[in-house]
Amino acid sequence: MNHPFRSARPPAEAERLREAFTEAAYDVTPSAVPLAAIEREGRRRRRRRRTAVLGAACGALLVPLAVVVLRDGVPSGPSERVKPPAAGAGTPSPSPSAPAGQxxxxxxxxxxxxxxxxxxxxxxxxxxxxxxxxxxxxxxxxxxxxxxxxxxxxxxxxxxxxxxxxxxxxxxxxxxxxxxxxxxxxxxxxxxxxxxxxxxxxxxxxxxxxxxxxxxxxxxxxxxxxxxxxxxxxxxxxxxxxxxx
The missing domain is CATH 2.60.40 (Immunoglobulin-like)
Structure with a gap:
């Protein structure tokens, strides 16, 4: 069975469609680019990055100080409390005289x-x-x-x-x-x-x-x-x- 022959769109009609699309595109007016808002957002993001960096640096400086305070001011347990040695009975005293009453x-x-x-x-x-x-x-x-x-x-x-x-x-x-x-x-x-x-x-x-x-x-x-x-x-x-x- 033979199909009827379909010819391509005439060149004149295709040209008219291109012209119509071009005119419609010219009628569309693009909105202005928000340059001021973009610049403000950029400055805000840069300030945030600087604040984060400074905070991290201060934290690094404070950590060793906190460790020193804990080591010097708070013993880790009763076992580290050092007591002065008591004079043991039965051992010679290095002093030239014996303590009275002993x-x-x-x-x-x-x-x-x-x-x-x-x-x-x-x-x-x-x-x-x-x-x-x-x-x-x-x-x-x-x-x-x-x-x-x-x-x-x-x-x-x-x-x-x-x-x-x-x-x-x-x-x-x-x-x-x-x-x-x-x-x-x-x-x-x-x-x-x-x-x-x-x-x-x-x-x-x-x-x-x-x-x-x-x-x-x-x-x-x-x-x-x-x-x-x-x-x-x-x-x-x-x-x-x-x-x-």
Whole structure:
């Protein structure tokens, strides 16, 4: 079956259509470009970028400062609180004199200043001391038999002038000393004890104090000590001795 032949659009008609479309396009007026608005938007966006950059830089500077404050001002936990070491009992003190009213462990021959011009040192043989005006060191043995070391006991030496007294002696008994109580005519005071390391079974006690003349005997400046008692850490008595004025 043969199809009827369809010829192309005549050239004159196509030309008329192009002219009509061209005229219609000329009749359309484009709107003005908003240049001012575009410029304002550009400036606003640039300001936003600068603000963001400055904020990031300030944050970078503040972070290390905050870390320093936290490290220096706020400990991270109780375990980091550093406490000062306490003076341990039973260890020699580096000070030239023993703290009053305490017990100090010394090494053999270590000289301890116990009063102005007065020094005491211990050896395995006994107590040595040197006082102002004395021709030389004095000695009291713990092994020559003058002290009965088989049972608890306390010895006494008194010296002084113008109301100032230095009281000392040897104590011996079982246990480690923790406190010395010295009862005088002026009342009870805490004495200081010196002992050698280990368990020697003896030590030295001493006390320096002022006693009014009205409380001492007119005939002698001595006889001011009434009793000396040495206690252990549990409050038990290691040795105690009463002295009659």
């Amino acid at each position: 017990v100090r462990v010394v090494t053999p021959g270590e000289r301890v200043q116990v009063a102005p011009g007065t020094k005491i040192w211990l050896t395995e043989e006994g107590k040595h001391w040197l006082e102002p005006g004395a021709p030389g060191a004095q000695f009291r043995s713990v092994s020559d038999g003058n002290l009965d070391m088989s049972k608890p006991g306390v010895s006494l030496q008194e010296s002084g002038e113008e109301g100032g007294y230095f009281l000392s002696g040897i104590f011996h008994g079982k246990g480690e000393p923790a406190r010395v109580e010295v009862t005088t005519v002026a009342g009870a005071r805490n004495g200081t004890a010196l002992t050698l390391a280990g368990k020697p079974g003896w030590g030295v006690w001493y006390l320096e104090m002022k006693i009014p003349k009205s409380l001492t005997s007119r005939d002698t400046m001595f006889g001011v000590t009434k009793r000396v008692t040495v206690y252990d850490s549990a409050g038990g008595v290691i040795a105690s001795e009463e002295f009659t004025p």
